[in-house]
Amino acid sequence: MTQAGPVRPDVSRRIVLGVGGGIAAYKVCEVLRRLTEAGHLVRVVPTEAALKFVGAPTWEALSGSPVSHDMFAGVSEVPHVRLGQTADLVLVAPATADLLARATHGRADDLLCATLLTARCPVLLVPAMHTEMWEHPATQHNVAILRSRGTIVAQPASGRLTGADSGAGRLPEPAEIVELATLLLHRGDALRADLTGRQVVVSAGGTREPLDPVRYLGNRSSGRQGYALARVAAQRGAQVTLAAAHTADLADPAGVEVIRAGTASQLREAMLKAAAHADAVVMAAAVADFRPAVNHRSKIKKTGADPEPLSLAINPDVLVELVRSRPRDQVVVGFAAETGDSDVDVLTEARAKLARKGCDLLVVNTVGERRAFEVEDNTGWLLGADGTQTALPDGPKSLLASYVWDAVAARLTR
Secondary structure (H helix, E strand, O other): OEEOOOOOOOOOOEEEEEEOOOOOHHHHHHHHHHHHHOOOEEEEEEOOOHHHOOOHHHHHHHHOOOOOOOOOOOHHHOHHHHHHHHOOEEEEEEEOHHHHHHHHOOOOOOHHHHHHHHOOOOEEEEEOOOHHHHHOHHHHHHHHHHHHOOOEEOOOEEEEOOOOOEEEEEOOOHHHHHHHHHHHHHOOOOOOOOOOOOEEEEEEOEOOEEOOOOOEEOOOOOOHHHHHHHHHHHHOOOEEEEEEOEOOOOOOOOOEEEEEOOOHHHHHHHHHHHHOOOOEEEEOOEOOOEEEOOOOOOOOOOOOOOOOOOOEEEOOOHHHHHHHHOOOOOEEEEEEEEOOOOOOOHHHHHHHHHHHHOOOEEEEEEOEOOEOOOOOEEEEEEEEOOOOEEEEEEEEHHHHHHHHHHHHHHHHOO
16 A cells, blocks of 8 residues: 655744735635634735735734834845745735736845745736736736746636726635645645546536435535546646536635536546546546435425335446546546445445446545545545556645646546
8 A cells, every 4th residue: 555745833933924916915805814713824915016015914803913014124034935935835815917927037126036936935927807807918927937946836717807897807705715735734745636637527516316306315425525636637727527417505716617507427428528538537526326306396295104115216327437438548436435345345335336436546435424525625645547557635625636646647647
């Protein structure tokens, strides 16, 4: 059995939070709050333009630390060098078109850009600007250069911008930014761009099979693991389609096409269509094995007598169909939520399932109280059809997602 790479401990880390001069700066207050509540020591370094949107007292109150923005304040501490040298992560949000341009050319005309030059830790830039600015060849050229140097430039979200405008260039939601930052604190190379140019399809959430207009047969899946897989793949350069069943009101991941599917039949249809030309498919959704044999048109009334026994019909096995219909060289990943019993342990059950399903990789989770479903973290094993077995470290679901994509990327290049 192999063990996935080292994981940084969940302890307080030093984060430099750079803030660019854009209207989205107000959303970064929530990013700061979440980071400090997680126990991290955050030093906010806004640009002069950023302070026109959110003032220094707000940043200081939320961080509990003085705000640094003047190159010539506290010179004896050499802040333009020390901040970057001592940071475990530099996170910049919003990263405006101007800030991306200055970072690309190595400018050091303010404290934030000087910090970017001295940082030797992971650097995550989260762009936010109008669609025309994001899509301009100059900005795209700058992004490509920054990424070639190892800087992580996140994919922006799409949606409402300032005024009546809408499109790509929206700042991702604070929870997503914090998730990416947390992932990098656990594993600095988790967002390398090894899926650039690849098309991947991910399913997420639990299907619901209607019994009547009120009741349904479902499961406890929140969709968080599937969403984390889609989010990480998009940030690693992939073109991602996410087939989402019922989820815990999760925000759409930035840069991901989302297709809604409620029942197993709807999810099957969406996945088979989307997977036809994909390089990789990850079936993380919890698809109901059974559905009520009859879907009543009106609510079943409680009469006082015992109800009629519930007859069930078997749902199609979507993963097996995906494996049978896949194009040549497509990598297919399945998920197995197992409990084991007194006769068979979890891994034995999972190996049998891997052979039965025919997929290339199988992620195995042990299900129990506060394990696998409806929780923020995850762990388990990654089994390969080639006999490999990797123990996945306990941590955020985005961390598990990063190791799954490592294994997928390795098989895509064979």
